Amino acid sequence: MSELNLRARKQQRARDEIIEAAYALFAERGYPVVTVADIADRAEVGRTTFFRYFGDKQEVVFANEQDWLDDVTRRYRDASTGREPTLAQALVSLRDVAEAVSAAATKDPRRYRVREQLIADNPELTDRAARKRRRFAELLTEILREQGAEPSTATLAPQVALACFTAGHEIAGTDPRKLWPAVAAAFDALGIA
Incomplete structure (x- = not known):
């Protein structure tokens, strides 16, 4: 398995985890009060990683x-x-x-x-x-x-x-x-x- 394929799978997994975390938080707390930091914490990624995939929390909804x-x-x-x-x-x-x-x-x-x-x-x-x-x-x-x-x-x-x-x-x-x-x-x- 190539390093490129492994990296792509890890990136997709991180992106998917961010999306899942965001949707779970939106359902629990409501969209307006959830922050990017909340989503990153729930997904167990840093804010930098969040912003690597999404420009803002709105973009997660349209992921x-x-x-x-x-x-x-x-x-x-x-x-x-x-x-x-x-x-x-x-x-x-x-x-x-x-x-x-x-x-x-x-x-x-x-x-x-x-x-x-x-x-x-x-x-x-x-x-x-x-x-x-x-x-x-x-x-x-x-x-x-x-x-x-x-x-x-x-x-x-x-x-x-x-x-x-x-x-x-x-x-x-x-x-x-x-x-x-x-x-x-x-x-x-x-x-x-």
């Missing part, structure tokens, strides 16, 4: 989101047909992206419930979640432009997909089993196949 968004956008880029997508084609593709995002977000149902409740109960997390969704829509716009989509399609399709995801997310609430069906129903209401 794995960037990884699965990167994966989804990579797959979306790789799925390019080489032809300029129409609005309907872009929306069909973005429906698949929304399904992948929903699956990744709800992979751990317990964590999903806690995370969604934390976001709902804390305005700074609500704001950060909204900013992250907007950034994802902007990234999808960039990808559609790279694929040669008309400017109106490249702009409109991600916004419509974001609206479908947001509507489904609000309907599902904190129930991970309801997220994808609610998002899918929002896309279905558009009448495109």
